[in-house]
Amino acid sequence: MEVLIGQTHRNMMTFVSSRLLLSRGNFIPLKKLCFVSGEAKIHTSMRVQSRIDRQNRPLTLETLGFRSERVKEKGNNTNQIGPMSLDKDVPRSIKTAPKRSVPVKAVSVKALEIEGAPFTAKSFLELGLPPLLIEQLDKVGLTTPTDVQSTAIPTISQNRDVIIQSYTGSGKTLAYLLPILAKVGPLKCVSIVDEPDKKKGIEAVIVAPSRELGMQIVREVEKLLGPEGRKAVQQLVGGANRSRQEEALKKNKPAIVVGTPGRIAEISAAGKLPTHGCQFLVLDEVDELLSFNFREDMHRILEHVGKRPGGEKPNNKLPPQARRVERQTVLVSATVPFSVIRAARSWGRDPLLVRAKSILPLDSVPASGTVSVSDPTSSSTSSILTQGTVESLPPVLKHYYCVTRAQHKIDTLRKCVHALDAKYVIAFMNHSKRLKDVVFKLEARGMNAAELHGDIGKLARSTVLKKFKGGEVRVLVTNELSARGLDVPECDLVVNLDLPTDSIHYAHRAGRAGRLGRKGCVVTICEESEVFVVNKLQRQLGVPIQDCDFTDGKLVVSKVEKEKQKTTSEVAR
Template identity: 65%
Template sequence: MPTLVSSRLLFLVGDSLPLGRLFHVSRAACFPGNVRFLSRFSCENRPLTLASLGVKSEVDARKKNKVDRLDGLNAAAEVPKSKAKAVRVKEANQKKSLEVEAAPFAAKSFSELGLPPLLLKRLEEEGLAVPTDIQSTAIPTILEGHDAVIQSYTGSGKTLAYLLPILSEVGPLKKETANDEDPGRRKEVEAVIVAPSRELGMQIVREFEKLLGPTDKRMVQQLVGGANRARQEEALKKNKPAIVVGTPGRIAEISATGKLHTHGCRYLVLDEVDELLAFNFREDMHRILEHVGRRSGAGPQSRNEPLAQRTDRQTIMVSATVPFSVVRAARSWGRDPVLVQAKSVSSLESVTSSGPINLAGLSSDAPSESASQPHASAESLPPALKHYYCTSKLQHKVDTLRRCVHALGAKYVIVFMNQNKQLKDTVYKLEARGMGAAELHGDLSKLARSTVLKKFKRGELRVLVTNELAARGLDIPECDLVVNLDLPTDSIHYAHRAGRTGRLGRKGVIITICEQHELFVVKKIQKQLGVAFEPCDFVEGKLLVKKENLTQVKLTDCLHESSDEMGD
């Protein structure tokens, strides 16, 4: 310091140049305030600048390089709809670029998607011949090795969209390669699929088992809460599964005991990822993200280090709705992830960031979902849905529900409410009026929930009364009517509830029963979704659809109507 500051310099107190930046020492260690200095022998007696010290050019150069790098990172990838062309997606932390082949967006058969022969044979045996739009787009993208966020409406086939690429590389149906390991060698877990609910986890396992068949179904292990943990740990030891499907709590719990080894895992799938970002999953998701797919021999991990640099896995996130919290999480957890939608592949780098996200995106001081996420849109809904609403007094809602079911002739009805304690009362009132009903919620045991679902699928129950638990992952293709007896909290929850009907191109109806003072909420959800909600009423066993001016009505049989509706 004395050698740098000589008697030739006159020190004046000011705020032009912090010396801490100039000499790379803290301000408190140097002087109590900021300092400006002037040369006593300067002919113009002007303040010295960084340029006069030969520093400006270096600083400007560094800034320019930084801007150039940021411009490269923010460049969005354009995906052509031609098979012959390819798009280039910039690798965030590498100089080289990856080529993403444009997917065959309207494949006529699974054989066009690059799946192995054994897997194609199993698909044919299961009666699956033509892939859906999201499957045509997602399967080639995942097979190319890209981290992905898969977004499509509920019931569009998202489960198979990530399940088939995994089975193409893992297990007995995979592609034959010269480097295949000895089948007698001890196997490690190669894929971990995380689901927010037991029902969704069990549904995913059933999809795997259908394709693997009874002989090889042991290679998939279910780790869900509510089941006997000791038996699950014993099955892990005995079967040595290659694929694990479970809920965050149980996976993290068994991992902490050292009985689940996932460091060499190749795939991590987060199904219904927007639900997994909830605060109650924070600690469990943190452990899963830290341990699944970590490079062998990696040193101690720092929370400040980007997760993409600490892992050697392919991360796939799935949901019908992708709020911005999911985009931020994907950019933090994955390596240059792409957004995969029906007939579309784009880069998440094109989405403007609102700042860095902590590991797992689950910081307690993170902004609320409502403040940071976009609303659900019509693309989040099955295309063949019809939306209605009617008003009723609170004490008459159950009777309105009963008249609604009879008017539409619905055989499989899912009714959504917000509070568990109200479910039993609703079921009691329906049964008292001769309508078979049962409740489904998280407080029931695994056996009780399984029994209720089996009865509903077999047609022994007409109405299933549930809460948000069933809005994720409940797959009952025959469901022809969804009723909101309580209003959903936002458009995203509405989209997930509505997705229980109209699955895989079928027709479906969703009716919201609300009180008069709640109409503004219905209008707000309608505006956010960008779809039409028609007002209706139930008279003499028929659904009367009202005109917006409330002066005309028309009779409609919603579930069985023809393209030519009856006139007014």
């Protein structure tokens, strides 16, 4: 009996001491505390929140260690936070939550909308880019960063793995290219000195799902590097001569390679693409790269880029952060379904979701995916998209739909082009076999048109794109091939001759118009039985898609639609 009383007394003392330890108010930077009684073998677990969760504060560029000139002028009343630590002291200007002596439930971290610098920088100089790079930006006429660039550039510069999510045409390509060029290539910061014993090789790998997007990225890099530095970038896309690409790699020794998964994996497997010392891995249009077609190639890329050779063992004496893969992973897309979030958690190191004027930790992103909008049995009230899908559309776009019979769709397309006086039109269909018939009927009605799809050769595709961008072709009839990466800033009208399979595909199609703040329209031509799909797209994307018709050479919004808008405005008041 005495032994039992003694053990009970010791157990009670252990529990009391643990409660006293928490009630003193001192912060304990551990996610979980375990108290074990040596004799009674009683195991007690308690969860203690990190400081950011406990005080319900969002992540900002300031907490990542970046400060703009405007912030520095206010004085040194804020505690500076290291770039790789989020659990240190936060600025005093933010009121702290009252201390609690008992564990509380974790509060999801919310994004913070900030209108001050550096989220809305007025110049690239504020973002800490090197002088040579800023000088080159001035030469090509780029002086003011977009919102997503103001947020992403300093975040990537702080060596953070990120997902960049913003609507198409918002400047995502430069958002990741500029911080890379600040550390890699001839325009990098002067203070970055290469180690004499270190062999110079591939320092950045950029992967794109299509040849067109890959070649477009290469042109952007070459434009920034200028004629003298063009050899610093090499394209490795499918459909081109592989042996010539390998010769160029050997001769030019580029610092940056841009290509498609198949060709990069192919040359890597041949041992002619050393990427173990790579600093950056960028996956553009990552949601497309997650498709089954790219699975094996992406696996090889992820296993070889920026990872140490098999014979080199990591130093176990280093902290876990230092033992990680050296590469910095950047994922980019206009839409971020949960499959991308899951991939980022697997491939990256504490990645952040970066949007225009906000930074979001992945832990706060809901585990929701997407479902097909053509399925009438799915619930309309369910949350099937992440917040990123809602923000994936250019803000100045106008959305309409027109109901007609299937045999009248092409004639409705012609009326739509004339009514809106559109000069650059992209018409989307779901099946490439029907494209030629649409082009034939449009040309028979006196409208210059051309088809673009994956079954035609590389030279033919380049010729069609050149004619479209040059204004020789007014209507480009295409499939999902052009929904990603096709950059024609002058495009002012997108027409869905066939309904997109889901809201993500709608967003990518629509993003071909209204790029970089320009005006544009998206018109979906559908049958009466497909209107419910349009209504579902409208609810999911959070944008009004107005019912319209084309009469007397004008776009006319239906009376029912006008009544809806009137009722909505009255309710809002």
